[in-house]
Amino acid sequence: MTRVCLIGEDESTLRYELLSRETARDALSTYDLERPFENSLAVRTVSVGAAVSLLNDLDWYLTRFVDEALVQEPSVSEAEWLSRPLARQLRNGTVDSAETAEYCKIYGLERVETAVESPVDDGSGDTDSSSNAQRGSTAASDATSNDENTSPARTEDSSDADRAETTGPTYRLVEPLYVRRTDDELPEYDLRDVEDVLVVRLTEAEYTP
Incomplete structure (x- = not known):
């Protein structure tokens, strides 16, 4: 299964922004939602093509609320992630999986001692739950005019179950380090002390040392 992970911008609450808007909610409705990192949303799809198609469907929201997609x-790497442009190239056949490893950025994973995130009512009476944090490699069409022009209102009359909060340790992505792989080795992350790292493979155009 191919995973998609969206990391929200600092000023947005990603799950709320996506699940409170009909077009995004419909695009995500067939997936089990996970939260591998702080302010993130992840799903499992059947292929790279399906992952890229989902990101295309959510593009309007990615532009406004998402810092990283x-x-x-797994056929490329069980441990490392691909940037959206690199995943698109892989889907289109313009790059082979063996050619994806050279350019990377490494995020530090910093533990957030207490993370609280309320589920979002999608209007059906069910509430999406968040998964526990996962560390390192085990972690992660345009909208309609109504979505673009209307600010959603929070649901205030949820049941006690809907208001239940998920607590526990989670991790945030911090300060990426841009690196090139040489002799199948990556440099160590040295920008700060962190508990773990997350490696994202990039296109050459995205690489900014």
């Missing part, structure tokens, strides 16, 4: 394809 990542794809993890």
Whole structure:
């Protein structure tokens, strides 16, 4: 299964922004939602093509609320993620999986001692739950005019079950380090002390040392 992980911008609450808007909610409705990192949303799809198609469907929201859109394809790497442009190239056949490893950025994973995130009512009476944090490699069409022009209102009359909060340790992505792989080795992350790292493979155009 190919994973898609969206990391929200600092000023947005990603799950709320996506699940409170009909077009995005419909695009995600067939998936089990996970939260591998702080302010993130992840799903499992059947292929790289399906992952890229889902990101295309959510493109309007990605532009406004998402800092990073990542794809993890086990046939490429069980441990590392692909950037959205690199996943698109892989889907289109313009790059082979063996050619994806050279350019990377490494995020530090910093533990957030207490993370609280309320589920979002999608209007059906069910509430999406968040998964526990996962560390390192085990972690992660345009909208309609109504979505673009209307600010959603929070649901205030949820049941006690809907208001239940998920607590526990989670991790945030911090300060990426841009690196090139040489002799199948990556440099160590040295920008700060962190508990773990997350590696994202990039296109050459995205690489900014």
